[in-house]
Amino acid sequence: MPAFDFKIEKQNEECLARLGEIKTRHGKIKTPVFLPVATNASVKALTSEDMKSLNAEILMANTYHLFLRPGLEVIEAFRGLHKFMNWQKPIMTDSGGFQAFSLGFGIEHGVGKISNIFPDEAVGGPKPKGEKQAFVSDKGITFYSPYDGKKIFLTPELSIKIQQTLNSDIMLVLDECTSPLNDYDYTKQSLSRTHKWAEQCLKAKESDQALFGIVQGGAYKDLREESSRFISSLPFDGIAIGGSLGKSKRDMHNILEWTIPLLPEEKPRHLLGIGAVEDFFNSIERGIDMFDCVSPTRLARAGFLFIHPSDGGTMKNKFRIDIGKSGYKKDDSPISESCECYTCKNYSKAYLRHLYMAKELSYHRLASIHNVHFFLSLIEEIRKAIKEDSFFELKAKWLNF
Amino acid sequence: MPAFDFKIEKQNEECLARLGEIKTRHGKIKTPVFLPVATNASVKALTSEDMKSLNAEILMANTYHLFLRPGLEVIEAFRGLHKFMNWQKPIMTDSGGFQAFSLGFGIEHGVGKISNIFPDEAVGGPKPKGEKQAFVSDKGITFYSPYDGKKIFLTPELSIKIQQTLNSDIMLVLDECTSPLNDYDYTKQSLSRTHKWAEQCLKAKESDQALFGIVQGGAYKDLREESSRFISSLPFDGIAIGGSLGKSKRDMHNILEWTIPLLPEEKPRHLLGIGAVEDFFNSIERGIDMFDCVSPTRLARAGFLFIHPSDGGTMKNKFRIDIGKSGYKKDDSPISESCECYTCKNYSKAYLRHLYMAKELSYHRLASIHNVHFFLSLIEEIRKAIKEDSFFELKAKWLNF
Numbered sequence: 001m002p003a004f005d006f007k008i009e010k011q012n013e014e015c016l017a018r019l020g021e022i023k024t025r026h027g028k029i030k031t032p033v034f035l036p037v038a039t040n041a042s043v044k045a046l047t048s049e050d051m052k053s054l055n056a057e058i059l060m061a062n063t064y065h066l067f068l069r070p071g072l073e074v075i076e077a078f079r080g081l082h083k084f085m086n087w088q089k090p091i092m093t094d095s096g097g098f099q100a101f102s103l104g105f106g107i108e109h110g111v112g113k114i115s116n117i118f119p120d121e122a123v124g125g126p127k128p129k130g131e132k133q134a135f136v137s138d139k140g141i142t143f144y145s146p147y148d149g150k151k152i153f154l155t156p157e158l159s160i161k162i163q164q165t166l167n168s169d170i171m172l173v174l175d176e177c178t179s180p181l182n183d184y185d186y187t188k189q190s191l192s193r194t195h196k197w198a199e200q201c202l203k204a205k206e207s208d209q210a211l212f213g214i215v216q217g218g219a220y221k222d223l224r225e226e227s228s229r230f231i232s233s234l235p236f237d238g239i240a241i242g243g244s245l246g247k248s249k250r251d252m253h254n255i256l257e258w259t260i261p262l263l264p265e266e267k268p269r270h271l272l273g274i275g276a277v278e279d280f281f282n283s284i285e286r287g288i289d290m291f292d293c294v295s296p297t298r299l300a301r302a303g304f305l306f307i308h309p310s311d312g313g314t315m316k317n318k319f320r321i322d323i324g325k326s327g328y329k330k331d332d333s334p335i336s337e338s339c340e341c342y343t344c345k346n347y348s349k350a351y352l353r354h355l356y357m358a359k360e361l362s363y364h365r366l367a368s369i370h371n372v373h374f375f376l377s378l379i380e381e382i383r384k385a386i387k388e389d390s391f392f393e394l395k396a397k398w399l400n401f
Numbered sequence: 402m403p404a405f406d407f408k409i410e411k412q413n414e415e416c417l418a419r420l421g422e423i424k425t426r427h428g429k430i431k432t433p434v435f436l437p438v439a440t441n442a443s444v445k446a447l448t449s450e451d452m453k454s455l456n457a458e459i460l461m462a463n464t465y466h467l468f469l470r471p472g473l474e475v476i477e478a479f480r481g482l483h484k485f486m487n488w489q490k491p492i493m494t495d496s497g498g499f500q501a502f503s504l505g506f507g508i509e510h511g512v513g514k515i516s517n518i519f520p521d522e523a524v525g526g527p528k529p530k531g532e533k534q535a536f537v538s539d540k541g542i543t544f545y546s547p548y549d550g551k552k553i554f555l556t557p558e559l560s561i562k563i564q565q566t567l568n569s570d571i572m573l574v575l576d577e578c579t580s581p582l583n584d585y586d587y588t589k590q591s592l593s594r595t596h597k598w599a600e601q602c603l604k605a606k607e608s609d610q611a612l613f614g615i616v617q618g619g620a621y622k623d624l625r626e627e628s629s630r631f632i633s634s635l636p637f638d639g640i641a642i643g644g645s646l647g648k649s650k651r652d653m654h655n656i657l658e659w660t661i662p663l664l665p666e667e668k669p670r671h672l673l674g675i676g677a678v679e680d681f682f683n684s685i686e687r688g689i690d691m692f693d694c695v696s697p698t699r700l701a702r703a704g705f706l707f708i709h710p711s712d713g714g715t716m717k718n719k720f721r722i723d724i725g726k727s728g729y730k731k732d733d734s735p736i737s738e739s740c741e742c743y744t745c746k747n748y749s750k751a752y753l754r755h756l757y758m759a760k761e762l763s764y765h766r767l768a769s770i771h772n773v774h775f776f777l778s779l780i781e782e783i784r785k786a787i788k789e790d791s792f793f794e795l796k797a798k799w800l801n802f
Contacts, residue, residue: 040755040756040759040761041752041755042756042759042761042763043763044761044762044763045762045763045766046763047747047748047763047766047767048747049743049747065759069755069758069759070730070751070754070755070758070759073730073731074730074731074751074755077731077733077751078731078733078749078751083733084749084751084752084755085752086747086748086752329471329474329475330474330475330478332478332479332484342450346448346449346450346487347448347487348479348485350471350475350478350479350485351442351485351486351487353471354441354442354470354471354475354485355441355443357470357471358441358443358466358470358471360441360443360445361445361446361762361765361766362443362444362445362446362447362448362766364762365446365448365762365763365766366448
């Protein structure tokens, strides 16, 4: 039996949406799937037990952060992340490539994965600019540890070695995540580096963990096509689409439309770092099987709580309420009347608002539980709709087309 | 049936320790009992559901803080704290008197309830000094809101009115909590004010909530005796011992020895704001039935996790470990091998240390669960020992006499 397998259970006839099942060494995952992000081996404000209660099927953990802290010798003592964080279901690990961007160009220019030149894409205003902490060369990425200033040189081989120690079920190749502000020439040059690293990662792998390649190429059609073909030609277990996804959601859709038809049908496709209601519908429709994003927990901490269309959620309000608003001061109803989560079953908006205003730590957990539950339930609803051939009805219900 | 009742179930023959049961409108409480503190209607980092899982019997909430935020109109909309915070077991509320000290003299002179002139009594180093935010006069306490600078004049009548809106099961009279640094003359003058306020509170009470008087008098024997007699002469449902408890634990024991023999046997006795392993034994031995303290959650957040003698807990190490210590880096054992709490059942010291070092929010909950469980279990163990006539054996086992 292979340590990793993917089978397509149903293909939608009108679009690229599909149902599938991924088999890993730690159990099966139904796709499309959303991976909550446990950057430091903990989904922020939640425990592994919370994630089990929320029926999360797989988590994403962070190679770069865990390499710095707690460090490999600690993870080695536990023979991997699963035992360390008491999580027995599948884990995917990123490669550290995204941090080359977020701690490099991203921090220097104050931009995110989708450029926040467009104010409506920004969460909580523009990112603060700061001093670059990551530098990319053909050989790898040089980081300076924020804890002790120590220099770390992350090569494709080291990224695989770390991920083997983390013993994740699905690893990602080291790539350079370019910025929406990078020009064609830089992006092209970066792409050839990323492709070389992809081959090095494959060569370096010594375990039976799955390894996904990453398609890069910024918002440039020919580069995305070139990358799709190249990454598809290599024996990866799945393919991720990463990097700058353009300057707007429309750019992102273009990138998916250029890329996905060139990818092998039989491999799962992961859209890295993306997660918003409309992104799920628009990306699954275009053939994406997997998502990961910090947004449910990050937005929860910032006071934004998700609501279903039946509770008034719309594209306009981004399917969320701002719990800090004074209108909720005496509101004794839950965030959502129909929601089955622990938070909605037990606490009112007024109480959550109070905890939020009083900066109580318990707020973060209750808000994060609700938002993660919302994301996981939405994906489940989408899976059900694909199964029942009602994907477009569900999309229309949510996005009001 | 009265809304409040206390019956003594067993009196230890060799000391003042006793087993009892308090009946409230929200259920019964076995004494001795420890009240976790939910200052802002949330035990820090924990939810009401967590407190139920921990078998907490009663919580202490804070009149002053809840009056400022969320404010009375919010609590009124929920007809009290129970529904607001989704906690159906008993609640006790303090009166705001302690904040007259902590935000007044305490903040000005950088001292706590037990003077931290003695370094071994201090938690996390000396308190920072700051600008006084509370001023006491014969009529009441003037506070300046930290949120909007608004002046609040807390009288005995207003404190009772607020506590009636909070609809707690047990209220406390407004008192002036003096400082260990106050001299005899100030403490005497303050005491006559506190006694007048106690009468005003009794007169102001219009509900069937229980009301406890508070014995003050600093570390001065004659004042403590005078206060014990005066408060005992009034028709309170129970009696709390508050205020400055001297400059050392020995001073605190003296105060208990002066006070308790003068209090009516048939009323429960609450030692305000105290909670450490040896305090439980020494105070229960001297006749205390009830304790409240922020220490389990506050110490948890600061990295201190409690351990039983069977795990190496001693007076010397204060029955706690510092989870930040590098020795725990790869330690795959739980905080305590014998502990039955959720944290110890699921997570290792290495993982907790990692979460603590990485400043992960989930650390606070896991650490607080363990420490609150430790306190509640210890009190339960003491109750069992009193029942089985082995109180002194248990005390010797813990304090190594």
